[in-house]
Amino acid sequence: MRLLLVEDEKKVADFIARGLRAEWFAVDVAGDAKTCWKLASAVDYELVILDLRLPDFDGTELLRRLRRQGRRAPVLVLTACDSTQEKVENLEAGADDYLTKPFVFAELLARIKALLRRPVESRSDVLRVADLEVDRVKKQVHRAGRRIELTAKEYALLEYLAAHPGQMMSRTLIIEHVWDASFEGITNIVDVYVRHLRAKMDDPFQCKLIRSLRGVGYCLTDETAP
Ligand code: CA
Numbered sequence: 001m002r003l004l005l006v007e008d009e010k011k012v013a014d015f016i017a018r019g020l021r022a023e024w025f026a027v028d029v030a031g032d033a034k035t036c037w038k039l040a041s042a043v044d045y046e047l048v049i050l051d052l053r054l055p056d057f058d059g060t061e062l063l064r065r066l067r068r069q070g071r072r073a074p075v076l077v078l079t080a081c082d083s084t085q086e087k088v089e090n091l092e093a094g095a096d097d098y099l100t101k102p103f104v105f106a107e108l109l110a111r112i113k114a115l116l117r118r119p120v121e122s123r124s125d126v127l128r129v130a131d132l133e134v135d136r137v138k139k140q141v142h143r144a145g146r147r148i149e150l151t152a153k154e155y156a157l158l159e160y161l162a163a164h165p166g167q168m169m170s171r172t173l174i175i176e177h178v179w180d181a182s183f184e185g186i187t188n189i190v191d192v193y194v195r196h197l198r199a200k201m202d203d204p205f206q207c208k209l210i211r212s213l214r215g216v217g218y219c220l221t222d223e224t225a226p
Contacts, residue, residue: 001116002026002043006036006059007051007078012101016049019105020112033057040066045073047115049108052079052090060086060093067094072124074115076108094125127162130222132201132209134162141201148201153178157193158201161210161220170217194218 003020007013008031017027028043030036033054040048048066052059063075074096079086082100090098096118097111127134131144139155141148150158156178161169171190179189194210202208211219 001046004028004045004048006030008055033062048073048075050075050077060090064093129162129165129220134159143201154197166221168213168217168219
């Protein structure tokens, strides 16, 4: 596991890096935004720890640019400021978690481990399967560049399938994730919604992305049927 630590205060950086290396992480340290940008463009880090107050650039704006560049590694933001507004701003800019200085190393480590446990596919803002794009921030769907209008439930179903491309998802699993525990309808609700989805995002296109396996469930894939 290779991590990038962006922190300009040498003492703090040394303390964190030493602690993380003792936990068997590989740690690169960047003392400013410029170095961070250079390293993050060259290396696919598993996680980034980002101090917001950097000498050469605003940390939040740096985070925004990294996300726009398609950098998907989880980002844990470090800051001396404990304002809700700043937290919200950074979470919206693409931060995955937040820690206020001063902190105890054990908490930093626990948060890093928790972030690394999250599956990568569930973190990315835009899910792609073949020419289908599901934007989880804007809740918008495009196929071959064309906007596809979906209802909230159709969207939730498609997002769930797109987050697990190539995996056959059972009706029960789909209901559990797309509807909720209070749902007491019939399992054929899934079939009904898949029909709606197909009409909107598969029927108008030559390549069909939603596959079904009788009695099992549904799967989103661009592989041609065997
Ligand atoms: Ca700083």
